[in-house]
Every structure is written in structure tokens, then in C-alpha cells.
Amino acid sequence: MPDQRSLPVRVLDHPASYVAHGLLALAGLFYFGYLVATWVPFAIKQLKSSYLIFFFHFPNALNTFVFFGGCLGGSVLFLITKQPRWDRWARCSAEVGVMAGFVLLATGMTWAKAAWDHWWVWDDPRLMSAAVMMLTYLGYLTLQAGIEDPHKRRTFSAVFGVLAFLNIPIVHKAIEWFGETSHPPKLDGLSDPSIIATRWFGVLVFLILYLLLLRWRQSRLTTTEEIEDALDRIRRLEEAPR
Amino acid sequence: MPDQRSLPVRVLDHPASYVAHGLLALAGLFYFGYLVATWVPFAIKQLKSSYLIFFFHFPNALNTFVFFGGCLGGSVLFLITKQPRWDRWARCSAEVGVMAGFVLLATGMTWAKAAWDHWWVWDDPRLMSAAVMMLTYLGYLTLQAGIEDPHKRRTFSAVFGVLAFLNIPIVHKAIEWFGETSHPPKLDGLSDPSIIATRWFGVLVFLILYLLLLRWRQSRLTTTEEIEDALDRIRRLEEAPR
Amino acid sequence: MNPLRAYFSLVRWDWAREWKRKETLIAMAMMSLITLFIFSVAMPPVQEVLEDTRGGILWVTFVLAGTVGIDRAFRGDGDGRLLTGLLLSPVGRGTVYYARITSTMLGVVLMEAMTLGLFMLLFDQSLEWEGLLVVVGVTLAATLGFVAVGVILSAMTWSLRGGDAILRILLFPLLIPLLSAAVHATNEAFAGRPIGFQPVAVIGAFDLVFIGAGQLLFEFVVDGTETGT
Amino acid sequence: MNPLRAYFSLVRWDWAREWKRKETLIAMAMMSLITLFIFSVAMPPVQEVLEDTRGGILWVTFVLAGTVGIDRAFRGDGDGRLLTGLLLSPVGRGTVYYARITSTMLGVVLMEAMTLGLFMLLFDQSLEWEGLLVVVGVTLAATLGFVAVGVILSAMTWSLRGGDAILRILLFPLLIPLLSAAVHATNEAFAGRPIGFQPVAVIGAFDLVFIGAGQLLFEFVVDGTETGT
Numbered sequence: 001m002p003d004q005r006s007l008p009v010r011v012l013d014h015p016a017s018y019v020a021h022g023l024l025a026l027a028g029l030f031y032f033g034y035l036v037a038t039w040v041p042f043a044i045k046q047l048k049s050s051y052l053i054f055f056f057h058f059p060n061a062l063n064t065f066v067f068f069g070g071c072l073g074g075s076v077l078f079l080i081t082k083q084p085r086w087d088r089w090a091r092c093s094a095e096v097g098v099m100a101g102f103v104l105l106a107t108g109m110t111w112a113k114a115a116w117d118h119w120w121v122w123d124d125p126r127l128m129s130a131a132v133m134m135l136t137y138l139g140y141l142t143l144q145a146g147i148e149d150p151h152k153r154r155t156f157s158a159v160f161g162v163l164a165f166l167n168i169p170i171v172h173k174a175i176e177w178f179g180e181t182s183h184p185p186k187l188d189g190l191s192d193p194s195i196i197a198t199r200w201f202g203v204l205v206f207l208i209l210y211l212l213l214l215r216w217r218q219s220r221l222t223t224t225e226e227i228e229d230a231l232d233r234i235r236r237l238e239e240a241p242r
Numbered sequence: 243m244p245d246q247r248s249l250p251v252r253v254l255d256h257p258a259s260y261v262a263h264g265l266l267a268l269a270g271l272f273y274f275g276y277l278v279a280t281w282v283p284f285a286i287k288q289l290k291s292s293y294l295i296f297f298f299h300f301p302n303a304l305n306t307f308v309f310f311g312g313c314l315g316g317s318v319l320f321l322i323t324k325q326p327r328w329d330r331w332a333r334c335s336a337e338v339g340v341m342a343g344f345v346l347l348a349t350g351m352t353w354a355k356a357a358w359d360h361w362w363v364w365d366d367p368r369l370m371s372a373a374v375m376m377l378t379y380l381g382y383l384t385l386q387a388g389i390e391d392p393h394k395r396r397t398f399s400a401v402f403g404v405l406a407f408l409n410i411p412i413v414h415k416a417i418e419w420f421g422e423t424s425h426p427p428k429l430d431g432l433s434d435p436s437i438i439a440t441r442w443f444g445v446l447v448f449l450i451l452y453l454l455l456l457r458w459r460q461s462r463l464t465t466t467e468e469i470e471d472a473l474d475r476i477r478r479l480e481e482a483p484r
Numbered sequence: 485m486n487p488l489r490a491y492f493s494l495v496r497w498d499w500a501r502e503w504k505r506k507e508t509l510i511a512m513a514m515m516s517l518i519t520l521f522i523f524s525v526a527m528p529p530v531q532e533v534l535e536d537t538r539g540g541i542l543w544v545t546f547v548l549a550g551t552v553g554i555d556r557a558f559r560g561d562g563d564g565r566l567l568t569g570l571l572l573s574p575v576g577r578g579t580v581y582y583a584r585i586t587s588t589m590l591g592v593v594l595m596e597a598m599t600l601g602l603f604m605l606l607f608d609q610s611l612e613w614e615g616l617l618v619v620v621g622v623t624l625a626a627t628l629g630f631v632a633v634g635v636i637l638s639a640m641t642w643s644l645r646g647g648d649a650i651l652r653i654l655l656f657p658l659l660i661p662l663l664s665a666a667v668h669a670t671n672e673a674f675a676g677r678p679i680g681f682q683p684v685a686v687i688g689a690f691d692l693v694f695i696g697a698g699q700l701l702f703e704f705v706v707d708g709t710e711t712g713t
Numbered sequence: 714m715n716p717l718r719a720y721f722s723l724v725r726w727d728w729a730r731e732w733k734r735k736e737t738l739i740a741m742a743m744m745s746l747i748t749l750f751i752f753s754v755a756m757p758p759v760q761e762v763l764e765d766t767r768g769g770i771l772w773v774t775f776v777l778a779g780t781v782g783i784d785r786a787f788r789g790d791g792d793g794r795l796l797t798g799l800l801l802s803p804v805g806r807g808t809v810y811y812a813r814i815t816s817t818m819l820g821v822v823l824m825e826a827m828t829l830g831l832f833m834l835l836f837d838q839s840l841e842w843e844g845l846l847v848v849v850g851v852t853l854a855a856t857l858g859f860v861a862v863g864v865i866l867s868a869m870t871w872s873l874r875g876g877d878a879i880l881r882i883l884l885f886p887l888l889i890p891l892l893s894a895a896v897h898a899t900n901e902a903f904a905g906r907p908i909g910f911q912p913v914a915v916i917g918a919f920d921l922v923f924i925g926a927g928q929l930l931f932e933f934v935v936d937g938t939e940t941g942t
Contacts, residue, residue, distance in 0.1 A: 079701075079704050118837050119835070120835040120837065122758045122835075135657040135743075135746060135750060138743060142653055142739060142740070143640075143654060145739075146644060146645075146646065151708060152708045152709070154708075155704055155708030158704070159708075160637075160640070160654060162697060163633065163636070163658060164658070166694070166697055170661040171661045173661070173689075174661030175664065177665075177682045177686065178665060178667075178668040178683075178686075321933050361608070362605060362606040364524050373521065374886055377521060378886040378887060380514060381514065381882045382883075384510060384514060384879065385869075387507075388874075388875065388879055389873060396937075397934070398869040398934065400933070401869065401934055401937075402869070402883060404926060404930060405862065405866075405887060405926060405930070406887070409886075409890065412915060412918055412919055412922065413889060416889070416890030416891075416893045416915045417890070419894075420893040511875065511879075515878065518881070518882065519885075522773065522776075522885060525889055525896065526770075526773050526892060526896050527765065527766050528765050533766070536757050536762045539755070540752070540755030540756040541755075544751065544755050548777075555877075556875065559874075559875070645788075646785065648784075648877045648878075649784070649877075650740075652744065653740065653743045656747045657747060657750070660751070663751065663754050664755075667754065
């Protein structure tokens with residue numbers, strides 16, 4: 001049977017592309033670490049943990065949004081096209097987004113502990129919105145795991161994927177306004193060009209890394225679902241009246 | 243068809259016995275009102291509402307216990323004998339008990355407002371236990387109303403009827419111990435013989451009144467259930483293979 | 485059929501059904517009563533503490549008891565005939581959605597009115613007329629958003645195994661902005677202060693976004709349900 | 714079969730089943746997380762207020778999340794095969810009851826451990842070693858009573874329409890003395906004071922009364938279920 005898939009799909013599915021992607025991510029991470037360790041000005045390094053952690057916090061914050069946005073995109077496209085692959089895209093994006101969110105929360109909490117001596121700061125709108133976002137997307141994954149019928153599962157998850165994303169800006173505004181008003185001091189002086197460049201490079205590196213994860217999860221899920229589909233079709237053929 | 247019921251049952255079911263019971267209750271209530279208005283010492287009457295209400299509060303408190311005890315008795319007897327009439331006894335006792343409980347709470351709240359200027363006193367263990375008891379027995383009635391299968395309904399309600407009663411002493415002790423400690427002043431000087439006699443007479447009068455209610459509810463419920471049983475048996479006969 | 489007439493007849497039909505059995509109303513009222521008592525046991529019901537907790541007690545009670553009603557918005561007799569029946573009727577799905585929001589909200593608002601009265605009586609709270617107006621207005625507006633998003637989720641979860649828990653897991657995180665605005669406004673109103681623009685903005689935005697999205701998405705939920713069962 | 718061996722094999726079997734899917738554990742953990750966040754939004758998470766509310770926040774969270782697990786104690790795959798299967802097995806009903814208490818309690822205690830840790834981290838609370846021991850002891854003792862009465866009620870309500878709401882309506886009022894004792898003891902422990910004899914007495918009495926009554930009544934609940942479905 002000749003391979004009927006289009007050229008880009010065949011290239012992306014080839015093992016070599018995974019290896020290349022992985023090597024790229026690895027190289028990026030090393031160079032990122034090198035930049036953090038050597039390039040950014042020494043003055044701010046005195047903040048120690050709260051400073052170093054920032055370069056891991058910021059890229060994960062942005063990437064959390066990117067992948068939750070990916071989940072929104074997949075959900076909308078699934079609702080329009082009804083193609084299972086958009087559901088898989090949305091689901092895997094949510095998984096990777098939740099992972100990035102965990103890194104975001106963990107680095108945020110470490111930072112909070114170092115800077116303000118509390119693990120958690122209820123009135124930091126960014127930390128709180130991230131946590132509420134995480135709760136919402138953990139709910140999304142619970143929903144995906146909790147429905148057996150495939151069409152129902154995909155549709156309902158997509159609907160919730162849209163609602164979940166719509167809520168994010170409202171959550172952020174509400175917590176900014178109604179959180180307690182004992183604002184802890186914020187870190188300043190992060191505008192040195194080397195810092196800006198390094199943190200945006202970090203965003204790119206983590207994006208590459210998480211895209212690798214996304215591809216891996218997607219290909220696993222595709223295989224599983226295709227096998228299930230095939231088994232389903234075989235069973236229906238066997239049961240059908242001749 | 244000759245009446246096959248035993249003599250006491252026939253006497254109790256006769257309309258004349260209801261009329262007699264009703265007249266007794268009415269006469270009792272009038273005499274009770276007369277006692278409250280004239281016999282008890284004038285000194286305490288200066289407490290006005292908080293004083294008068296006491297003679298309605300106390301009998302209802304005791305009768306609430308009596309009828310919730312009746313519910314317990316009916317529940318236990320149903321579990322042992324499996325006879326539907328004990329379930330009816332328990333259910334109607336709970337209904338009458340809840341009614342007495344409402345009067346208890348209403349008079350208690352009026353008293354609290356008059357004496358301490360608050361409608362509700364969270365640290366009065368008697369008021370609080372009464373409220374928790376009411377919640378529990380409202381739950382009992384919800385359960386009775388929420389199950390269709392008769393055997394299931396009777397069994398489950400009886401089980402809950404036992405649990406509900408067992409909880410009462412624990413509730414009372416817990417609230418006495420852990421309620422907030424800003425105890426409001428209690429009324430004293432209620433030990434005059436005329437007061438004691440009047441309030442116990444009140445207990446008797448309300449007991450007679452509520453027993454009338456209980457009989458009325460029971461006879462209605464018995465009729466309903468017997469009709470349902472008969473319809474059920476007819477349906478089963480019609481459906482049975484000849 | 486004229487959508488407006490269809491809407492009113494659906495709401496009337498819903499209410500005739502619920503009013504006959506009152507099961508959902510009673511369940512909501514019981515949950516509200518019980519929640520108030522649990523709070524009085526779990527947190528000291530004294531004035532100094534209540535000043536910080538009254539809005540929270542009230543709104544957590546609203547949400548916990550209201551969710552009982554929302555959970556049942558599509559359950560009907562428990563076998564799904566309700567939603568199927570609604571969809572077979574010659575009525576647009578937007579109409580079904582709005583009718584369902586309306587009748588669910590009626591029940592929830594009744595429960596909230598009872599809860600508010602009881603709360604003020606039992607916890608010895610009082611409100612000026614303006615404060616009462618603010619609380620009523622905020623409650624109505626926030627309940628609209630609560631029910632609008634709840635109904636969509638309820639349409640998705642009622643048929644699932646463990647659906648009542650899933651409904652709560654999906655619904656409560658979405659409600660957090662609504663809750664924080666409503667709690668803030670309620671506390672301000674009880675303290676006799678003006679609530680300002682911010683809670684109104686958050687609640688308004690929530691209502692608009694989720695009613696709009698809800699109407700669009702209800703269509704898809706219905707499609708998912710139809711092929712699913 | 715030897716009741717003790719039967720008991721252990723039932724508990725093991727339950728846990729193997731739950732551990733494979735983790736559905737109930739995840740649902741409980743999510744409910745606990747969400748409840749903690751709702752409290753932080755509804756009541757100011759500042760130290761002065763928390764001194765009066767921390768025991769309450771903790772225990773209301775325990776009860777709300779734990780009830781999700783208790784609600785599912787007999788649901789199994791949702792079609793009642795679990796309870797029926799258990800009763801067909803050659804095991805005394807008392808053994809089934811205690812095994813079910815044990816495995817439900819394991820799940821609830823896991824959730825509580827997570828909740829306690831997260832609560833102390835997020836709300837910035839700390840406990841001395843003795844205080845921690847007291848909190849753990851009180852939590853275990855109170856959870857035993859909570860689960861013992863919850864399991865009986867769950868066996869009654871799981872098959873009813875709207876059973877999850879009925880379970881809560883029946884269970885929560887019964888829990889009020891347990892809750893007030895546990896909240897009181899937890900607050901004292903966090904404040905570094907001795908808890909005294911009273912909470913121990915109330916929780917102990919609750920445990921004894923409801924485990925005793927539960928074992929006796931479980932028999933009847935099973936009879937009711939068998940003829941009912």
C-alpha cells in the first residue's frame with residue numbers, strides 16, 4: 001500500500017524529524033542556560049534564586065497561554081469541521097499547557113518564597129489567574145477522561161475548551177481588582193537589553209521543547225484512537241447482518 | 243362484609259372518636275389559656291411576651307421530642323416486623339414532630355428577640371439543637387418523599403429514622419460545649435408551683451392536640467397506601483398469565 | 485412558531501412541572517439551610533468575624549445550593565426524555581437555551597431570596613434600603629451569569645457517570661471571577677459603602693460573554709448529546 | 714471464609730480497582746483544590762481572619778470533597794453491580810460494611826492529607842509537631858465517624874434519582890456535632906493551645922454510636938436494596 005499521506009505529514013511523522021526536533025530543543029536549552037549564567041548583568045544576580053528563577057518563570061508563563069490558546073483553536077476547529085484530529089490537537093495542547101502551567105506555578109511559588117517569604121501570594125493577580133486557569137484546564141482534562149462515547153467526548157470537551165479560554169481575561173481582571181490590597185513589592189530593573197533578549201530567547205526555547213512534547217503526545221493519541229476506530233469497525237462488520 | 247377489625251381499632255376509626263378527641267383538645271386549650279391568663283403570678287407577667295410565649299415554647303419542646311421518639315419507635319418496629327403500619331406511624335410522627343418543632347423554633351425566636359434583641363442566638367444549645375434536629379427530620383421527610391418503591395422507601399426511611407434520633411444527644415452536647423461563649427442571660431424565677439403546674443398541663447394539652455393530628459395523618463396515609471396496594475394487586479392479576 | 489411565544493410557553497411548562505413536584509426547589513432550600521448552619525458551626529457567627537465573612541458565606545451558600553438546581557436542569561425524570569423532548573419540539577435551540585436559563589434562574593432566585601432573608605435573620609445582619617437594592621441587583625446579575633454557564637455545563641454533564649461531580653469540577657473554577665466580584669460588592673453593601681464600577685464591570689462582562697458563548701455553543705452540545713445516547 | 718481474611722481481600726480488591734482508574738481520587742482532589750480556592754476568593758485569606766476561620770475552611774473542604782468519594786462508595790460502574798456483587802460473595806455483611814468503610818476512608822484520608830498540606834502552604838499556616846499530631850489524630854478520628862455514617866447513607870441513596878443531593882441533605886445535618894468538635898479542636902491546635910477532653914469525647918461518642926448503629930443497620934439497608942431493584 002503506497003503511503004497516501006501528504007508530503008509535509010510524511011516528513012513530520014518520520015522518526016528523524018523527532019530526533020532533529022529533540023536535538024534542537026536540547027541545544028536551545030544549553031545555550032539558554034549559558035546566556036542566563038554569563039550574559040545578563042551581575043548586579044541583578046545578587047537577587048539570586050528569585051532572579052535565576054525568573055528566566056524559567058517568564059517563558060513558561062507565555063507558553064502556558066500559547067498552548068491554552070492552542071486548545072482554544074483546536075476546540076473551535078473541531079466544532080466547525082468535526083475532524084477528530086482537531087480534538088486531539090486541543091487535548092494535547094491542554095496537556096502541554098497544564099505542564100507548562102505547573103512549571104509556571106512552581107517557579108512562581110519559589111520566587112514568592114524567596115522574595116516575600118510566603119509560598120503563595122493570594123493578591124498577585126498573575127499567580128492567582130495562573131492557578132485558576134490551571135484548575136479550569138485540569139477540569140478540561142477530567143472531562144476528556146470522563147466520557148467514553150468519542151463524539152460526545154470530543155464535542156463536550158471542545159465546548160468547554162472555548163468557555164475555559166473566554167474566562168481567562170475576566171479572571172485576571174477580577175483578581176487584580178478584588179484581591180486583598182496588601183500588595184507585596186514587585187521586582188524592578190529587569191529592562192536591561194540582555195535580560196529582555198535572554199527571556200525572549202527562553203520563550204522560544206521552551207516553545208520548541210513543548211512543541212516536541214505536543215507532537216509526541218499527538219502521535220501517541222492518534223495511534224491509540226486509530227486502533228480503537230479500526231477495532232470498532234471490525235466489530236461492526238462482524239455484527240452486521242450478511 | 244362484616245367488619246373484621248378488632249374492637250379497639252374499630253372504636254379508634256369511628257368518626258365519633260375523632261370528634262371526641264377534637265373536643266377534648268379544644269377544651270384543654272381553652273382551660274390552658276385560662277390558666278396562663280389568670281393563675282400564674284403577676285410578678286413574672288411583667289416580662290410580657292417573653293413570659294407568655296414560654297408557656298407555648300416549653301410544651302412544644304417536650305412534644306417535639308415525644309414525636310421524634312415516636313418516629314424512632316416506629317422505625318425500629320418496622321425494621322423488626324416489616325409491617326407497613328409501623329412505617330406510617332414513624333412517618334406521621336416525624337411530620338407532627340416537625341410541626342411541633344416549627345412552633346418551638348418560632349416561639350423560641352420570638353422569645354430571643356424579646357429577651358436578648360436577637361432573633362437567633364447561635365450559642366443557645368437548646369435552640370441550636372432544635373434547629374439541627376429539624377434539619378435532620380426535614381431530611382427524613384425528603385427521603386420519604388423521594389423514593390418510589392414502597393419497600394425500599396420504608397426500609398431506608400426507618401434506617402435513617404434510627405440514625406437521626408441517635409444523633410440528638412451528641413448534637414446537644416457538642417453545641418453546649420463548642421458554641422460561642424457569649425452566653426446571654428437566662429430567665430430565672432420560673433419555679434413557682436403554679437407555673438410548673440401550668441406548663442406541664444400545657445404539655446398534656448399539646449400532646450392531645452398533636453395526637454389528633456397524628457391520627458388524622460395516619461388515617462389519610464393508610465387509606466392512600468391501601469388504595470395503591472389494591473390497584474397494584476389488580477394490575478398484577480390482570481398481567482398474570484392465565 | 486413565534487420564538488417569543490415559544491419561549492414563554494416553554495418557561496410556563498417548566499414551571500408547571502416543577503411547581504407540581506417541587507423536588508428541586510425543596511432540595512435547593514434544604515441545601516441552603518444546611519449550608520448556612522454548617523457555616524455557623526464552622527466559623528464563629530459573631531459580628532467582628534462576620535464583617536469579613538458575610539459576603540462569602542452568602543455566596544458560597546448561593547453557589548452550593550444553586551448548583552443542585554442547575555444539576556437537575558436537564559435531568560428531568562432522570563432518563564433524558566426531557567432534553568430529547570425539548571429538541572423534538574418545533575422550537576429553535578436558542579429559544580430552548582434561554583427558556584432553560586429563565587426557568588432555572590427562577591428557582592435559583594427563589595432559593596436566594598429565602599437564603600438572604602434567613603441569613604439576615606439568623607446572623608443578625610441588617611441592610612439600608614439602598615444596600616438592599618444593591619445586594620438584590622448584584623445577586624440577580626451574578627445569578628444570571630452563574631445560571632447561563634451552569635445550564636450549558638449541565639446539558640453536557642447530566643448524562644455522564646458521576647456527572648454531578650464533573651459539573652462542579654467544571655463549573656466552580658469558571659465562577660471564580662463572578663464570585664469574587666459578587667462577594668466584594670455584597671460586603672461593601674453590608675458595610676454601607678458604595679460598590680463602585682468594578683464589580684458591575686466584571687459581572688456584566690461575565691454575563692455578556694457567557695450568555696453569548698452559551699447560545700452559540702448550546703447548538704453543539706445538543707449535537708453531541710443526540711449522537712451520544 | 715475467615716472474616717478477617719475476607720475483610721483484607723475486599724479492601725485490597727477495592728483498592729486495586731480504584732487505583733487503576735483513580736477516578737474518585739481525582740474527583741476528590743479536584744473538589745478539594747477548588748473549594749480551597751473558592752474560600753480564598755470568598756473570605757479574605759489574611760492572618761487575622763484566618764485565625765477564626767482556618768479550622769472551618771479546612772473541615773468544610775474535607776466534608777465537601779470527601780462526600781464526593783462517599784457518594785461513589787457503592788456506585789461502582791454506575792449500574793449497581795458493585796453492591797450486588799459484594800452481597801453475592803460468601804462474606805458476612807458486617808465484613809462488607811467494615812471493608813467499605815476502610816477503603817472509602819483510605820481515599821478520603823489521602824485527600825485530607827493533600828488538602829492539609831496545601832492549606833498550610835497556600836494559606837501560610839504552620840503547626841508545631843504536637844499541634845500536627847493533634848490535627849492528624851482528630852482528623853483520623855473524625856473522618857472515621859464521617860465515613861461510617863456516610864457509607865450507610867451512600868448505600869441507601871446511590872440508586873435513587875437525585876441521590877447525590879439526597880445524600881448531602883441527609884448526611885450534613887448528622888455531621889454537625891462532629892464538625893463543630895473537629896473545627897474547635899483544629900483551631901485550638903493551630904493556635905497552639907491544648908484541645909482538652911471535650912472534642913475527644915464528642916468525636917469518640919459519634920464514632921462509637923454510628924459505627925455500632927451502622928453495622929446493625931447495614932443489614933437492613935441491604936435487604937431494602939435487594940427487593941427494590
